[in-house]
Amino acid sequence: MMPNPMNQTSMKQDKSAPIVTCPHCGKEHQWDTNNRSRPFCSERCKLIDLGKWANEEYRVEQREQDLPEADHQA
Numbered sequence: 001m002m003p004n005p006m007n008q009t010s011m012k013q014d015k016s017a018p019i020v021t022c023p024h025c026g027k028e029h030q031w032d033t034n035n036r037s038r039p040f041c042s043e044r045c046k047l048i049d050l051g052k053w054a055n056e057e058y059r060v061e062q063r064e065q066d067l068p069e070a071d072h073q074a
Contacts, residue, residue: 024049 024045
């Protein structure tokens with residue numbers, strides 16, 4: 001049985017592309033600019049993360065800023 005050339009091509013890794021960790025599941029995968037889910041390893045991890053933002057499980061810290069004192073003129 002002859003090997004499928006499509007499988008061989010898809011299994012090769014680009015030596016110059018860095019290995020990154022998925023922010024959701026922690027799986028290491030090769031950075032691929034063709035991966036529409038990046039920086040996540042899969043569409044599933046991307047959607048789980050989006051759901052956490054939508055459910056307000058993640059929040060961006062908002063700092064109180066020192067407001068300048070208003071000029072009081074009489």
